[in-house]
Amino acid sequence: MAVKRDYYEILGVSRSVSPEELKRAFRKLAMDLHPDRNPGNPEAETRFKEAAEAYQVLNDPDRRRSYDMFGHAGVAGAGVSGFEGFGFADIFDAFFGGGFSARDRARSMRGSDLRYDLTISFEEAFRGVEKEIEVPRLMTCERCSGAGAEPGSSVEACGSCGGSGQVRRTSQSIFGQVVNVSACPSCHGSGRVIRQVCTACRGQGRTERTKRLKLRIPPGVDTGSQIRLTGEGESGLQNGGPGDLYVVIRVRPHALLQRQDQDVVFELQVNVVQAALGDRIEVPTLDGLVEVAIPAGTQHGQTFKLSGRGMPQIRSGRRGDQFVVVKVIVPKDLNAKQKDLLRQVGGLTGKPQKVAKGFFDKLREAINLD
Numbered sequence: 001m002a003v004k005r006d007y008y009e010i011l012g013v014s015r016s017v018s019p020e021e022l023k024r025a026f027r028k029l030a031m032d033l034h035p036d037r038n039p040g041n042p043e044a045e046t047r048f049k050e051a052a053e054a055y056q057v058l059n060d061p062d063r064r065r066s067y068d069m070f071g072h073a074g075v076a077g078a079g080v081s082g083f084e085g086f087g088f089a090d091i092f093d094a095f096f097g098g099g100f101s102a103r104d105r106a107r108s109m110r111g112s113d114l115r116y117d118l119t120i121s122f123e124e125a126f127r128g129v130e131k132e133i134e135v136p137r138l139m140t141c142e143r144c145s146g147a148g149a150e151p152g153s154s155v156e157a158c159g160s161c162g163g164s165g166q167v168r169r170t171s172q173s174i175f176g177q178v179v180n181v182s183a184c185p186s187c188h189g190s191g192r193v194i195r196q197v198c199t200a201c202r203g204q205g206r207t208e209r210t211k212r213l214k215l216r217i218p219p220g221v222d223t224g225s226q227i228r229l230t231g232e233g234e235s236g237l238q239n240g241g242p243g244d245l246y247v248v249i250r251v252r253p254h255a256l257l258q259r260q261d262q263d264v265v266f267e268l269q270v271n272v273v274q275a276a277l278g279d280r281i282e283v284p285t286l287d288g289l290v291e292v293a294i295p296a297g298t299q300h301g302q303t304f305k306l307s308g309r310g311m312p313q314i315r316s317g318r319r320g321d322q323f324v325v326v327k328v329i330v331p332k333d334l335n336a337k338q339k340d341l342l343r344q345v346g347g348l349t350g351k352p353q354k355v356a357k358g359f360f361d362k363l364r365e366a367i368n369l370d
């Protein structure tokens with residue numbers, strides 16, 4: 001076990017510190033080590049426990065006297081005990097009156113967020129679309145308005161907590177006087193006692209129902225885009241707000257066009273003659289067919305840009321471009337006449353034939369044919 005640090009040193013106070021100063025010093029230190037400010041920081045937790053133990057001892061006049069005379073030996077067994085299995089926040093709450101648990105409880109009453117996956121077509125992503133979706137979800141029970149009690153039956157304030165939903169327990173065991181606030185075990189924090197539970201929701205206050213929702217999908221959405229519908233998640237419990245609904249978009253691929261962010265790519269297949277002589281060809285775009293002029297001598301892989309024919313940006317509406325990538329298709333399975341014609345074409349140019357011959361001659365030499 002590590003050597004224990006001096007309690008006064010831990011709290012950064014002098015040995016003559018007054019009870020008020022001691023309290024102030026501890027509070028200040030504790031706020032710095034607050035679990036919310038130090039999420040998942042085991043060092044802050046260790047330091048807080050150390051500070052709490054120091055405060056626990058020095059705040060008790062008898063134990064402080066004993067510590068001043070005999071040091072740690074005089075207060076053997078001191079420590080923040082009785083918290084095994086509790087989180088840092090719970091321990092913190094025990095010292096400061098449970099404000100944090102109360103807030104956490106309120107949070108847990110909020111309805112859950114929901115996710116809905118929606119698939120739309122490429123064209124719908126381009127133009128935007130209005131969709132109607134059906135979302136099954138837990139909603140406030142209509143029969144009892146979320147109270148959980150059968151209509152007409154009496155709902156009484158809980159006798160254990162007087163209707164507050166909280167029980168305050170004052171204990172001396174931690175240090176000084178500590179007020180511990182927790183949910184009332186009799187009414188589970190609701191503050192009410194239901195004599196006859198609602199038959200529709202069995203006292204839960206919510207039932208599963210399907211709601212139809214109209215949804216506007218803006219132009220330009222892509223696979224993975226999320227649309228948040230605030231308050232359209234599950235209803236909360238006991239005045240807790242509803243959760244949100246997240247609609248997650250998937251865009252079906254297009255048969256001819258490929259999307260790259262805001263741009264669209266189209267592969268245009270042309271034959272050798274079109275590539276060599278040039279041609280005017282209609283290509284599909286998001287706006288319909290558009291004529292593209294392929295100049296004479298177009299090479300395989302050459303790309304032409306159709307400005308402003310891409311997908312719109314969701315916010316600005318500004319459209320990307322379409323890129324037309326040329327793929328030259330070389331003919332296969334030619335008949336004798338076609339081959340002859342091609343040879344004539346080749347003969348006309350002259351030069352390539354010579355180059356080809358020289359190339360094959362060299363190849364023959366290299367691999368010792370003939």
Ligand SMILES: [Zn+2]
Pocket residue numbers: 141142143144145146147148149198199200201202203204205206
């Ligand atoms: Zn009900």
Ligand SMILES: [Zn+2]
Pocket residue numbers: 158159160161162163164165166184185186187188189190191192
């Ligand atoms: Zn109660």
